[in-house]
Amino acid sequence: MFKYSIGTLISKEEISEKVKELALQIDNDYKGEEILLIGLLRGSVLFLSDLVRELKTEVTLDFMIVSSYGNELESSRDVKIKKDLEEDIRGKNVIVVEDIIDTGHTLKKVLEMLKTREPKSIKICTLLDKPERREVEIEVDYTGFKIPDEFVVGYGIDFAQKHRNLSYIGIVKKEEE
Ligand code: IMP
Ligand code: MG
Numbered sequence: 141m142f143k144y145s146i147g148t149l150i151s152k153e154e155i156s157e158k159v160k161e162l163a164l165q166i167d168n169d170y171k172g173e174e175i176l177l178i179g180l181l182r183g184s185v186l187f188l189s190d191l192v193r194e195l196k197t198e199v200t201l202d203f204m205i206v207s208s209y210g211n212e213l214e215s216s217r218d219v220k221i222k223k224d225l226e227e228d229i230r231g232k233n234v235i236v237v238e239d240i241i242d243t244g245h246t247l248k249k250v251l252e253m254l255k256t257r258e259p260k261s262i263k264i265c266t267l268l269d270k271p272e273r274r275e276v277e278i279e280v281d282y283t284g285f286k287i288p289d290e291f292v293v294g295y296g297i298d299f300a301q302k303h304r305n306l307s308y309i310g311i312v313k314k315e316e317e
Pocket of ligand 1: 183184189238239243244245246247288290291292293297298299
């Protein structure tokens with residue numbers, strides 16, 4: 141493991157404002173309907189928990205675990221479902237809530253799988269997006285922040301399982317030994 145420091149990229153206040161904006165957009169899009177929010181564990185948990193408290197639309201929650209980076213800084217690109225949903229999504233309005241989209245492989249796989257279960261509608265909501273890193277095309281409906289190609293942590297997002305508890309988004313900077 142290398143030595144590193146963490147610099148602030150997005151503050152707690154900026155996140156909080158953005159979460160309110162996203163909730164407003166979602167409320168406007170789903171007037172009179174119900175939504176099933178699917179959180180991808182573990183990174184989306186803080187974002188999801190703040191988002192649901194801003195939503196006025198009736199929501200239910202479910203969670204999935206898909207394979208992550210492990211302790212690496214690079215995506216494995218081989219996405220596996222480790223824990224499936226508890227609920228049947230047929231006929232429901234589904235929004236998949238993700239912490240960050242990088243290559244796009246994770247969400248592409250998840251979306252392909254969920255679409256076969258015939259939801260009424262399916263959309264993606266991500267707090268962060270690194271568009272420069274995209275390897276497969278996916279349509280993202282709600283994006284919090286587009287960020288540069290840097291490894292980030294905080295507000296649910298980890299580096300080797302650490303730093304999820306930061307209230308801001310930070311950039312991991314390698315330090316010389
Ligand atoms: P993708 O399949 O390459 O789009 O990867 C998406 C997943 O990779 C996210 O859900 C994160 O768990 C992880 N990830 C991507 N970029 C970062 C980062 O900068 N820091 C921490 N995890 C990341
Ligand atoms: Mg993730």
